[in-house]
Amino acid sequence: MTYDYQNQSRRDFIKTSGLSLASLIAMGLMPAEKILANPSETPPFKNNPFTLGVASGDPLPDGVVLWTRLAPEPLAEDGRGGMPNRKVPVQWEVAKDQNFHHVVKKGTALALPELAHSVHVEVDGLEPWRHYYYRFKAGPQISSIGRTKTAPADKTPISSLSIALASCQAWYHGYYTAYQHMAEENFDLVFFLGDYIYEYAINSDNLVRPVELSNAHNAKVVTLDQYRLRYALFKTDPDLQSAHAAFPWVMTWDDHEVENNYADENSQYGAAEQQFLEQRAAAYQAYYENLPLRSTSMPNGPDMKLYRQLTYGNLANFHVLDTRQYRDDYTNVFVSGPDAKKRLDPERTILGEKQEQWLYNSLKHSQTTWNVLAQQVVMTQIDRNTGPGKEFSMDQWDGFVANRNRIFSTIKEHNVKNPIVLSGDVHRHVAANLKENFHHPDSPNIGAEFVTSSITSGMDGSETDGYTPIWLNNEHVKLYNAHRGYVRCSITPEQWTTDYLIVPYVTEKGAPVQKLASFTVENGRPGIQEPRVQTNKNQENTESMT
Template identity: 50%
Template sequence: MPTRRSFLSATGAAAALALTGTLPGLDAVGIPHRTDKRPLFTLGVASGDPLPDAVVIWTRLAPGPLEPFGGMDDRTVNVEWEVSEDEHFSRVVRRGTAHARPEYAHTVHVDVRGLRSWRHYFYRFRANGQVSPVGRTRTAPAPADQPAVSIAVASCQAYYDGFYTAYQDVVRRDHDVVLFLGDYIYEVGVGPTAGVRNQPVPVDFAGEIFTLDEYRARYALHKTDPDLQAAHAAAPWIVTLDDHEVEGNWAGYISEDGIPYDDFVVRRANGFRAYWEHMPLRLDQSPDGPSIRLHRHLRYGRTAGLSVLDTRQFRDDQTSTGGWLPPDEVSQDPARTITGDAQERWLLDTLHRSSSRWNVVAQQVAMAQLDRKTGPDLELPMDTWNGYVGSRDRVLSGVRDRHVRNFVVLTGDLHRAVASDLRVNFADPSTPAVGTEFVTTSISSGKDGVDSDATGKALLAENPHVKFQSVQRGYLSCRLDSSQWTSEYRVVDRVVTPGGTASTRATLVVEDGRPGTHLV
């Protein structure tokens, strides 16, 4: 059995090789072939990025998920897969064999094609005589169809801050798709007992992660959570990353921790590589060294067009620390960008061409102006669109000028729930709304939280466009049809201990053709 030290040494070359976008098979000299019969599918199964005729299915072989290499040796393993119309697999419609390779941490990504639109399917994997748990997925509607769609929106799941109780409710409410908007893992150490979970973990998990193998191990730790596994197995996920999948508050090629450029490029490549390996993403989305294409557009028939953004990889640096600060010349610079010029043009062109009833943007950080300072002066979160006013002005003006129908932004990051109208001019409450933003709270980050705090009270008092806020943990449950969008803020009463209870804290509605939201 290799030690953690030999694990890191054996893959030390990965830091440099990650820049090429591909890694060769590991030599693993001195690592014996394992003959143990431990369960292989300890990290569950997942599916994602549904199309009308296709969906990605995922798994990883890891008999020792927190051990070096996940407890696997250096051999490629054949993994059979099946997709069926029923959970008993009596009507199998697609099957094949994939290869779980050591250079990809023995993960498997299968882009299953030739499926029927807007149907539930069941899938499973088989390797070395073992069968995985069964997952359920659903394809997207046909382009001309307009069904009602249910969406769960989640983000920010610090493992050490609490249990993933909210996912139990996600499964119970039977959503068509789950959007995860960033901070799937956190790069900081989890401590010797994984924080409030009081779970012993290997000593190497106590520190911040930098190498490819450390990022892989952190994903493995998170994916051992049974509630997270159940949510992945219940519905397809559409994902994007934020900062903590690499480093807190990173921007473009700039490390907020002051890491030298060359070292940060390697760290970014390692973070991207492990992220793609552990998400149900297509092969053509695999990173090319320190670059990965995550912005993309998916359609749910004529009901919704979903534009997924990446507000980390192409942004200018944050002003100062990126914390809550008064606006300054940097944050107000009209040339600043949070998306990069190419992605901004792609977004506005996509929205302009759209024939969808609901035009949805799934992204990471708050777009609405959020002032928490009492009085005429402003204090804004500079890591968000509030620190990139030029970008926000161009996008919201573009939505207005292009007459984009039913513009809805879904956001994570804040560890609080916030619902806001979006205006071109937030300083003038009489300015018509051009859309709505729903910020979901965190799954666990921030521990239990409270219903309201000083910042939340200030947000409601100082921002007429803010309609609701809460600092409890939970997620956002949405239902959209031809007449309205309904958002339920589902909260759990505790996460620092298991067994929390979920309830609806608030329900807000957007009516078709009437920008802006209101409580019901």
């Protein structure tokens, strides 16, 4: 649909498009038999319609979101996956065993053409803190089997929790080998911290994989059809599908799900505000369609509430943030000298007023041992000038100093226990302490930040790069590594342990995985304790897998 933005305010746009989309999402969540006269009627498929796999997400103690999208021709250029323009019933089952001898929940959902024939099933009535298996069926075709896990009951003591962190997966830059290794582990939860897709044109300049793509992929993504096609391309990867099927995921975005470095209503590429809102609405709808998100995150035109909280017993409280949709704009990414004073403006926010107040209120009342911010961009201060001057990135939390200080003040004033920040974005593994005063190395620690590198973005990585001296010149930074990989966090009431996993290359298949470093944070002692770093590359490493 095309909107006349010259004569239509943003409020009118939201009213026109958002309510219609909300009603469609509500219809998709209803049992198919309440809408279709013959819910068993399914059109014939040329191929298996489950080419994009299955996924689960946002676990609660009594349920989880199940997702799939019908696409017998996933790379059809119109973004519709080779599906007809009609409602399609999709059966689903949840069982306690992978053979489905003990089915505990089942039903029939609707895959709507208006939502790219995606299916979001919000299952409830499950037992807390246990594994379940799920699958879908459309006509005679049955999907692959996924495994998920519910959250523990509120305030329940739990002895351990294992999570993985991933970010930045440019499909065209290499193979998702990191996901292959991740899927072989035993995680309770995966946090994806942004840049699930990239909007850039794909062509011989950036395509590493030896595949031929139609010219439809060689264009910047701005329309709903293009976003749908881009998600389909990325999601055809078997290793990504395996990781989705192995664990429930908690999703948040950064910029490339829409456009590089965008800030709220502001495009960094000169698009008019109203034109960019149309692009953002398309991007947000495609994001919802292709990921295991609850209806509480349904898009409303160019707006979509993604920040939320997940509590795991009495052990961990996860605050999933959105640092992209509500942030104040900036003129230059890197600032120094007098221009750097703009970042100190007390009115600047990266979260927006409503999200800020929600976060502070949640932190104040948290009763868990660990309090976690799962978000996108680096929070710790990084002075990028190794000389006497100062230079900072306005795209990270350094561009929103007052907002960062307000969070730190809330943590101190209300004695928030054991703050941990999880981040992505920079395509590097980074571990750092969060300081009360970053300009004084001996200043007390507020908490710790663990940044995961990219899955593939940036192609093959390396141990060091040209930015290594810059980052390590900041004394509170304890690790900087430019390899690709993911992060594993093991959480107990006594300590938080973070392992950094790397793969030596992504431009070819078959890379092994190796544990690069391990850091711990002890309960009641803010900041990182003694690191254990793998330094001898020739030493036999029991963590390596092929």
